[in-house]
Amino acid sequence: MPSGSPEREVVSVRAQLLANEPAGAYRRLVLQAGEIARLARPGHFVAAGVGGATSGLLLRRSFSIHRVDVEAGLVEIVVAAHGPGTVWLTELAPGAHVDLVGPLGRPFPLPTEPVGCVLVGGGYGSAPLFWLAQALRERGCRVEIVLGAADSPRLFGVELAADSCEAVTVTTDDGSAGVRGWVSDVLPSVIERVGAGVVYACGPMPMLRSVSELSERAGAVAQVAVEEAMACGVGVCMTCVLPVVGRDERTRMVRSCVEGPVFRGDRVRWDAVVDGGCRVPDDAVGAPVPAGAAGAGGH
Ligand SMILES: Cc1cc2nc3c(=O)[nH]c(=O)nc-3n(C[C@H](O)[C@H](O)[C@H](O)COP(=O)(O)OP(=O)(O)OC[C@H]3O[C@@H](n4cnc5c(N)ncnc54)[C@H](O)[C@@H]3O)c2cc1C
Ligand code: FES
Numbered sequence: 001m002p003s004g005s006p007e008r009e010v011v012s013v014r015a016q017l018l019a020n021e022p023a024g025a026y027r028r029l030v031l032q033a034g035e036i037a038r039l040a041r042p043g044h045f046v047a048a049g050v051g052g053a054t055s056g057l058l059l060r061r062s063f064s065i066h067r068v069d070v071e072a073g074l075v076e077i078v079v080a081a082h083g084p085g086t087v088w089l090t091e092l093a094p095g096a097h098v099d100l101v102g103p104l105g106r107p108f109p110l111p112t113e114p115v116g117c118v119l120v121g122g123g124y125g126s127a128p129l130f131w132l133a134q135a136l137r138e139r140g141c142r143v144e145i146v147l148g149a150a151d152s153p154r155l156f157g158v159e160l161a162a163d164s165c166e167a168v169t170v171t172t173d174d175g176s177a178g179v180r181g182w183v184s185d186v187l188p189s190v191i192e193r194v195g196a197g198v199v200y201a202c203g204p205m206p207m208l209r210s211v212s213e214l215s216e217r218a219g220a221v222a223q224v225a226v227e228e229a230m231a232c233g234v235g236v237c238m239t240c241v242l243p244v245v246g247r248d249e250r251t252r253m254v255r256s257c258v259e260g261p262v263f264r265g266d267r268v269r270w271d272a273v274v275d276g277g278c279r280v281p282d283d284a285v286g287a288p289v290p291a292g293a294a295g296a297g298g299h
Pocket of ligand 2: 229230231232233234235236237238239240241255256257258
């Protein structure tokens with residue numbers, strides 16, 4: 001059975017940017033982040049302050065940790081320029097400083113015994129998977145990876161995958177690299193070839209949903225790292241809640257920043273995740289009672 005890390009120490013550091021390099025459609029940032037490198041495990045994320053000391057961008061932005069160098073105290077992240085915060089980060093010059101809080105969340109649970117594992121990354125979502133692959137292989141697991149993206153520049157880490165995994169399958173929507181199509185088109189055959197017991201995935205929510213469903217159908221456990229919008233990143237604001245089924249089979253809205261971002265795919269209520277957001281299922285603990293239902297049966 002997979003075991004999670006009990007370690008929950010979180011630190012805040014003023015990290016110096018050592019390198020900011022292109023990586024296809026993304027930027028790879030190397031930060032001198034001391035303690036965070038020592039504490040982090042694959043699947044953890046960091047929250048970065050953006051915009052500088054006088055900026056009106058108050059909310060930190062979250063990024064999966066791509067890899068660490070514990071000896072040198074380095075943390076690497078892969079950033080897609082998306083809005084003002086990520087554009088600011090991707091334009092920083094080496095030597096600049098970034099406020100980082102981390103490691104945050106719960107890491108990917110690792111199997112206690114060697115099992116076949118398939119890793120699935122969508123776009124920059126593959127960033128934390130190569131480090132995970134290394135940890136799995138150190139435990140004797142056979143590891144294959146599927147990388148998918150809209151097009152070739154938006155794939156991340158194909159070369160890293162070749163070094164860290166036993167085999168790599170690439171898909172692109174437009175056919176500019178690998179198999180034309182989605183990761184879900186190739187996943188069943190990869191799971192079967194590996195005899196996978198666990199499928200780890202990180203990427204857009206629709207991809208995580210189909211990975212979860214395909215894994216369950218194939219008898220494998222899916223562990224998916226979700227990317228819910230986050231404001232505080234540390235469990236205070238409830239921005240990041242997601243409906244998840246607990247051990248008592250009841251659905252609760254749980255905070256993906258502290259209870260996640262990694263969840264068992266078959267426990268997420270994908271039926272309530274729609275159009276980039278999620279609704280509270282009617283049967284969730286504490287769900288609002290629909291108008292008219294409160295007095296049902298009364299006068
Ligand atoms: C766990 C995790 C890991 C991630 N890993 C990566 C990664 O490795 N690489 C990468 O490029 N991106 C990653 N992201 C996505 C990245 O955090 C966002 O793209 C980034 O925050 C966007 O910031 P922005 O200023 O560029 O864009 P904007 O869209 O302008 O950012 C808006 C800010 O508001 C927050 N926000 C959005 N909706 C709401 C809401 N309803 N209420 C309150 N706040 C809200 C957002 O979280 C963000 O902080 C990750 C996100 C999460 C949650
Ligand atoms: S982001 Fe604030 S509780 Fe999760």
